[in-house]
Amino acid sequence: MSNYPDFNCLRITPLEGQVVELQLHRPQSRNALSWELMRELKAALHLLDQDNRVRVIILSGAGKSFCAGLDLLDQNNPDSLRDTIGEIKAGSRAGMRAQEYMADIALLMRRIQQPIIAAVHGHAYGGGLALVLACDLRIAASSARFCSQFIRLGVSGCDFGVSYTLPRLIGASRAHDMMLTARVVDAERAEQWGLVTRLTSDDALAEDARALARSLTEFSPYGVISTKQAMWENLNAQSLQQALQLENRNQILNGLSGDDEDAAAAFFEKRPPRFDD
Numbered sequence: 001m002s003n004y005p006d007f008n009c010l011r012i013t014p015l016e017g018q019v020v021e022l023q024l025h026r027p028q029s030r031n032a033l034s035w036e037l038m039r040e041l042k043a044a045l046h047l048l049d050q051d052n053r054v055r056v057i058i059l060s061g062a063g064k065s066f067c068a069g070l071d072l073l074d075q076n077n078p079d080s081l082r083d084t085i086g087e088i089k090a091g092s093r094a095g096m097r098a099q100e101y102m103a104d105i106a107l108l109m110r111r112i113q114q115p116i117i118a119a120v121h122g123h124a125y126g127g128g129l130a131l132v133l134a135c136d137l138r139i140a141a142s143s144a145r146f147c148s149q150f151i152r153l154g155v156s157g158c159d160f161g162v163s164y165t166l167p168r169l170i171g172a173s174r175a176h177d178m179m180l181t182a183r184v185v186d187a188e189r190a191e192q193w194g195l196v197t198r199l200t201s202d203d204a205l206a207e208d209a210r211a212l213a214r215s216l217t218e219f220s221p222y223g224v225i226s227t228k229q230a231m232w233e234n235l236n237a238q239s240l241q242q243a244l245q246l247e248n249r250n251q252i253l254n255g256l257s258g259d260d261e262d263a264a265a266a267f268f269e270k271r272p273p274r275f276d277d
Helices: 034-051 078-085 091-112 127-134 161-171 174-179 185-192 205-215 221-236 240-256 259-269
Strands: 008-015 018-025 057-062 115-119 123-126 138-141 145-147 198-200
Touching: 018 034, 034 078, 034 091, 057 138, 057 145, 057 205, 078 145, 115 127, 115 205, 123 127, 123 138, 123 240, 127 161, 138 205, 161 174, 185 198, 185 259, 198 205, 221 240
Parallel strands: 018 057, 057 115, 115 138, 123 145, 138 198
Antiparallel strands: 008 018
């Protein structure tokens, strides 16, 4: 895999088996989202999307938490903000530019070719919760705590895509409760509600996330990519017919790759399939 640049607030670590760990690395502030961290996160996602040798990404946090939300001390830092959105007069235009820059991270996470696994421990609050929800799979340690939090800061409880992603994962009633009341949800309840689908201990979180990531690399590359694409697109499908059209197209494209033939042969020969990258 490629040599990745050194970031100040982020670590990119290639792991065995075409897996990369992307770690938020501001442990002194519980990985709160500064403008610098958000710039680096977007840059890293673009780099990984273009690296076809990377099959799966693990998103984690250094220190005691996954991500405690937005860095309130940095939000109005004029130098950091200017580096993010450019020179612009303070006001509604600047505010909207900054808001859109932040929110675009969720879209980018959905658009890139690799599935992203959130490995969550400690706080996943506000923007941290939004990052978790934008991932494709979610595994939580027993210490994990989830909270929308935005409404506690004097703004709407709907931010960073949470009003879209959260109801689709746990249902509208529970999502509305979390967004409107800033309710803190522990790891066990998060698993019961479907916010995460796998629980583990804090000590085992890193290895369990890596094992899950490696398991995805056992499938054909385009099979995984097209599954990520269709599962999210068809969450918004207006009809069964519309969903089937995308599924049918993807199945034919997968068949043209020849991966299905080797997978069938591998099944009967009792060997792992040999997929081309």
